[in-house]
Amino acid sequence: MMRNNWIAVVLAAYVLGIVPLAAASVSAQTDDGASAQTDASPASDEAPQEVVPPILKQEVPAEYPPRALEERITSEVILEIDIDETGMVEGVQVVVPASPAGYGFDEAAVDAANLFEFEPATQGGLPIPVRITYRTVFQLAEKTEPPGVTMDTDANNDGSTVQNAPAEDKEVERILNFKGTLRERGTRLPLVGVTVTIFKGMGNLAVGYEAITDADGKFEFYNLKPGTWMLLSEPEGYFPLRTRDDVRENELTEATYYVERSEYNPYDVLVEGEKLRKEISRKSLKTEVIERVPGTFGDVLTVVKNLPGVARTTAAAGNIVVRGSSPEDTQVFVDGVEVPIIYHFGGLRSVIPLGMLDGLDFYPGNFSSEFGRATGGVVDVRLKRLRPQKIGGYVDVNLADSGVYLEAPIGKKAAVAAAFRRSYIDGIINAVVPDDASVNLITAPRYYDYQLLGNYRPNKDNEFTGFFFGSDDELKLLFDNPAEFSPDLTATSGTTSTSFYRTVLEHRYTPSSGFNNVFKTSAGRNKVFVGLGDQIYLDLNTYVAQIYDKFSVGISDNVRIAAGVDYLYSIADARIKFPEIGKEGEAGGRPDLSNILYTESTNAANHSVGTFAQLETRFFDRWTIVPGIRFDYFSRVGQSSLAPRLNSRFDITRKWTIKGGIGAYHQEPTFDETDKVFGNPDLGLEKAMHYSVGFEYSPLEYLTLDVTGFYKEMDDLVSRTDATVAQDGTPSPVNYVNGGKGRVYGLEVMLKHEFANNFNGWISYTLSKAMRKDVGDTEWRRFDYDQTHILTLLGSYSLPKNWTLGFRWRIVTGSPSTPRLGAVYSVDDSYYEPRYGKPNSERLPTFHQADLRLDKRWIYDRWILTAYLDVQNIYNSPNVSGYQYNYDSSERRPRQGLPILPVIGVKGEF
């Protein structure tokens, strides 16, 4: 029994702030409002990296100075604690000493802090040294009843905690009779450093005790008297835990409690430092932010189509048209590895699931010398660096497909994740299409993809990543009466399939903030088949390998050099039996099946090597200049290119930035354009010059206005020609020459509201004009996707009770189209051959559409269920996607696009 009415001290400690010991130049805001600064050195080109504060895993309470205890003096001491990358305390300094001085408070606080142990702070998953501010409060509390119990905050749960009650207490035997674990409801993550109160009785008769959860969320109470106790915990941001538990004589009561957050908001995990902006037009999107954009079916990559500079394509098109460039002019990378396709059939789903992604960077132009082989834009998909704290994942089921994602830690240094998804559109369509339809679907559009990702970090300097992924799309049709489609068609079946796989191995070496090196190698296969029986087909089978290395060296605080090499090798087998392949700017129509060409090649090897270097400089802490140069060699056309590029940004004030860039870009023609039968093997590289100038204005921390004017000039574009050359005495068509020209200019505006006040979204507007001039033409014509105005309003509100409301509204100038002026009857073919007007000389009506998405999350103890309703075209706008002509092209009627379309899905996370 304790005799002293005073049991000493409340020792309250607060982590007030965290500052990495390394150079800090970019601020971020942590979840709890504490200021955190990341080590974003000027030349760092890593993705924005999350700073995770250190976690106090072993707290050593300070000893209350005896004289102060005797005189009932209270005080507090503010300390600064330096913590190294292993979590050990390197040094402790008193920032604000105790008052009154002379009682030994400072010394007691410093002595205790020197014995602390932390889970080290991390940035981008790598442990970093930090300095935290820490407050130690010495406070007396009056005891109302001799408790005979102790409050245990033993962080290690190793029994080492000694009750520092007066000596009289030590005669009481410590009996553990209540232990529990506090976890977050739904995610099962432990709640660390949370006060748990247990009490019984009310008012003046009440008695109660506190404990604080350790790093595993565990807490313990000793020597509780038998009876019913009330347990209370009120972590900030959570609904309170209020429950009753019985404590029995000589029994240990043990329980796990799941505490529900007041809001399960995917956005509030975003604590990141923005990396140094070097690019002019980069748009970065985080997976969490864009998951709930309407009309995207939760697919992060589909959101790219809502960014400025990207033209609207038809609903089923899985391509990206950037700043008036053809789809094949834009490269898509998955963590730097080129992939042949990024969307499955229909363009609704990307081939990488959400769980694997960290986000993406989109460059509509003026991308750095690191990227090459493209004259349009670049989409760089960033894979997630796995840091799971538990085995977890999700199952996602919707009307189109189902997917599963699993991730798990392997020890403290490694983690692995796997995912698989398959569509069942085939089953739905087969059920819907009537038996007497003229087309039977053997395999209606079906796709699947698979991924296996592993991370291993043996130490803070090295990180190894392995990634295996692939995708397979297929559609098979049977025609009962092929002549219905074309009098020349005799094939009774059609097939189209695209598949690929890649294995990627990567090593990141970061011995210091001044140097880093990324080496990666990948290998895999692309397979494409399109055919109508044996009548026409395109069969490509390509093995590809890629080696990439990039290093970055900091010369000084303001100068950094980055350079690398990028080697791509492919060997292909091809068999092509096809009519003439239509090109951009050419009116569609019936393919001429009476004139089928054939070509084949075996083990056709090609390679392309690129090297790049860029100097990243920053002057006066506000002017960034990044000159770079890239050299490429393309074996298929036997040409090399040298592409100088320059980007610059100048921060006028903290809120205003002006920017500009200029650069040269090159790419090969497509494979069919250089084929000896279908194209011209003597073709050379296509070229483009990008010019951009603009400004950014950030009136608020979460609001950014980005205005960029651009001009793009394209030369040596592949263009069809009627010319012939004599081969073996007979005229042979040249097919294509590098004589086409293109020019695109416009203005891109993006007003982006980062997640704040429960809202995130953006307004995107593009004003542009994209023109082409083909060989032999004297006049410029509209590009196929020349859309003068593209306006997108898009946003998500986080509503109470875990609801999210998303909306999107788009209005876009109608795409150009080529009118039919009538038809001429062909007696031989018994067919009206259409006569076309000038290419792209008219436009479809203006497109406008609103989409709405509602998400609702239900939180269960061990998992979270999300259901969503995504309604596309909610006011059923009758948008015209083209025209359907009658037999002699004398009449036409509009072909309408997507009607109102609701899609329901559910997702379970655990």
Added chain:
Amino acid sequence: MRRIQYRPVFEPKDVAWGPKIETNDSRRSRTVSHDEVSQGHEGTASAMVAVLLVMLLLPAIAAAETLEKPALKQGYYFSLTPAFELVFVDSKQNFGPWPSGGGQLRMGEALTRWLDLGLAGGVSVAKGNDLRLIHGHFGVEATLKPTRFWAFGVQAGMGFADFTRQKSGMAEVIGRFGATYGLTVQYDFFPGSRKDPLKSGGLALTPMAGVYLGPADTTSVYSIFIGLSVSWWTGLSKNKLDLPLEKAF
């Protein structure tokens, strides 16, 4: 490693929550701020006059309080509404009014004291001019509750209308599909539930009236309806309610 530990005795009366206790205790400060937020919402709600304002005020809606005072319309609701309708058809010629009978199913959740969100679907059958019409809708429903008992519902979604005409002994069916919108006004009764101020959820009887605009393609269907909705509100669990100490555990 030397480890010492002090912990105080904790007095439960100091952690009691509720608006009546004046204190500087940091635990309780959250309760106090909750009350302030609640009052703010009531003020905002009274200013709501139009549906469009919902979008403008959504950020304010989202600033929800952690704990709520017990109320009858709390938690999830499940509602069945038999209804009588008068249907007007606007096609190449106008028809109606046709008497119609049908019903609605609604389910959702009370997001705040003055806003519910959920899904609603319904179907009804009408006859007239030798035609039989089956029309229905499914979509999102937002219900604004400016007062405790009055509410206004806004629905948007997709709908269908199937016309069947008996012609020469053959049934000719014409179908329409498209966007559908609805507006309703409701008044809630809570039989036997008003006596307990700490009760959350319960049974509600709700007379309602409204209008619907059906698929607006070449054929539009308008309907005016009255119905009686029977709803069950699940209420909130104790840990989400602002309750006095003796009721909170």
